Amino acid sequence: MLEAVFRGQTVFIITALIITAGAGTVAFRLSASRTERPVLVGMWAASLVGALCLTMWSTGGSQVAANCVVNRDVFEPFTTVQGLLNMAMFVPAGLLGTLVTRRLAFPVCVGVGLSSVIETAQGAIPSIGRACDTSDLVTNSAGALLGALCGLLLVRRDSRSLTPWTFRVRPTSISAVGLVAALCTVWAASIHPHSVTATDAVSTASAAQRRAAEKAVSGAFGDHFAIKDVQYASSPNAKHGTLIVGLPAGFLQVSWPDSTDVTASLDMSDKGAETGFPVPGVTVRPRTPRQAQDVATAYAREHYPWGLPGSRVEVSGVGDNAALGWMVSWRRYHHGVLMPMRLDVEVDRAGRISQMSVHAAPDVSVPEVLVSKEAAAATASKTMPSCKKVDAGELLAVREHGSWQAVWRVVVSCGSSGAVVNVNAHSGAIQSRQTFSRPTGQPVSPQS
Known part of the structure; x- marks a missing residue:
């Protein structure tokens, strides 16, 4: 090529x-x-x-x-x-x-x-x-x-x-x-x-795709950034793809055609340079996780208010000693089941937004959870009997064949290989299984 x-x-x-x-x-x-x-x-x-x-x-x-x-x-x-x-x-x-x-x-x-x-x-x-x-x-x-x-x-x-x-x-x-x-x-x-059906090709966005990109940029940053260009990256199944929006200070990606996933990456600096998106009305330069959370909350309240009510918030440093700032994440749980919505906002040392990731999705209903984490781990371990390391993660909502189910995500690994196993938390059946090899990393199944 x-x-x-x-x-x-x-x-x-x-x-x-x-x-x-x-x-x-x-x-x-x-x-x-x-x-x-x-x-x-x-x-x-x-x-x-x-x-x-x-x-x-x-x-x-x-x-x-x-x-x-x-x-x-x-x-x-x-x-x-x-x-x-x-x-x-x-x-x-x-x-x-x-x-x-x-x-x-x-x-x-x-x-x-x-x-x-x-x-x-x-x-x-x-x-x-x-x-x-x-x-x-x-x-x-x-x-x-x-x-x-x-x-x-x-x-x-x-x-x-x-x-x-x-x-x-x-x-x-x-x-x-x-x-x-x-x-x-x-x-x-x-x-x-x-x-x-189609390759992962990149082409110039259509008029409808450009309108979707403009709406996503406006939703994330108002009129602060002018759009430089919009391209469309198709996926092999040709039904879904990604809009790639060039910005003066980075880029933004939007899932197409649903526009439910928006991810932005702006220029970052560990010197406190003001290169990200300034949150209107915020002048503080955060020095603590709590201050970063306040900045991110002010941003989310203005741009993605749906992600705040009823959500748990976590703050983690980015870089050594939070040199690049803090990542503030909101997640919502119903009866212990992680809902599909996602909201992540990174605040840099200058108090600006340097990265953000959004998955807009309503809360869903899932069948009653009848299988414990321990039982799910035991079921998953049977898929790879020779592997002794079994880590059961969160209980999360996953859509399979058009319906939402609660599943335990279990990682079974040994040596350089392993598998990510989703165990249905209602029936106890294995819902899906995906193998992986290091050092390429572990695959992550879609949330919806």
């Missing part, structure tokens, strides 16, 4: 330029005595090798072995900046290929073939650190086609009688069939396609 910006990759940039220039020079010299357009041949070769360098350069990380995302939404990548960049990367290859060969189909096939090789390699070789994604193949191929069409227009307007390239049918056919066979073999032997 083409990365929009290569930062801190001086060695890569120099190496790629040398390889690309070298490929162009070699192609020019080899074709100088065989064609009327050696300069174009050299430029075509350079464009192909340049694209190869951009997409095959190792990021230093690793992807899931033998995995490739198959995006069923063919048109989605054309709505993203990344997709348009991927398309633009192959336009020169299609354009120059047509100017060289004076034909349309061959340069397009070369572009499609090169992109197929790239995606196959990315899927089969995890150490490259690039993700195999059919969206890239689609946009690369579209770029090659667009470039070839532009080249065809230039060829037809060219008054010179240059001879189109001719191809020996047998060697060309054998090469094409061999490439297809090799790619199919690699896919059949080592790559597992993972089909999704």
Whole structure:
């Protein structure tokens, strides 16, 4: 995949330029005595090798072995900046290929073939650190086609009688069939396609999404911050996503389409610099958790008053000795069951709001709790008999299959692996189970 910006990759940039220039020079010299357009041949070769360098350069990380995302939404990548960049990367290859060969189909096939090789390699070789994604193949191929069409227009307007390239049918056919066979073999032997309705792509927000973003920003900060930009990050199921709102001093995220989750992160400072959101009427610079709670309460009362009545409040320091301030959290319980609402506000040392997170949800009714924490822990431990460490957490409300249930969340772990088990507090049955491995951390199931 083409990365929009290569930062801190001086060695890569120099190496790629040398390889690309070298490929162009070699192609020019080899074709100088065989064609009327050696300069174009050299430029075509350079464009192909340049694209190869951009997409095959190792990021230093690793992807899931033998995995490739198959995006069923063919048109989605054309709505993203990344997709348009991927398309633009192959336009020169299609354009120059047509100017060289004076034909349309061959340069397009070369572009499609090169992109197929790239995606196959990315899927089969995890150490490259690039993700195999059919969206890239689609946009690369579209770029090659667009470039070839532009080249065809230039060829037809060219008054010179240059001879189109001719191809020996047998060697060309054998090469094409061999490439297809090799790619199919690699896919059949080592790559597992993972089909999704849409990828985690980022695109420009629609008018409706922008209105939702404006409402969320207004709800969190009034008219204090002007919106710089709004983007939409889709999720693999294509039904839900996240609006990413750029602010002068940070960003805000909103769940779409329900807008029930709002998270903001503003610039923070441990020097007391005033970089966050100032709470109207508040001038105190908190030095104690209680003072921070007062600031956060004043903010919540003005912006999210629904989170205060009947809620328990907790204050915890952020950073060493609360260098970055305090996190003030509100949670609501009914008969010992944690309700789905969430309200977290971080107050920095300057008395400003540096971060906030909201999950707006009404209180819910759940079946009577009949299973104790100890019984739930015993049930969960049976899912991994070899693990002796069992930690039963809070009793919380979780929506499963359209209905709300009270569950005990139990973490069963041993060594570097374990599982998060939700045990139904009414029936005692295991409601869900999700395994994890360290050091990646433990998964957290959604609250609703």
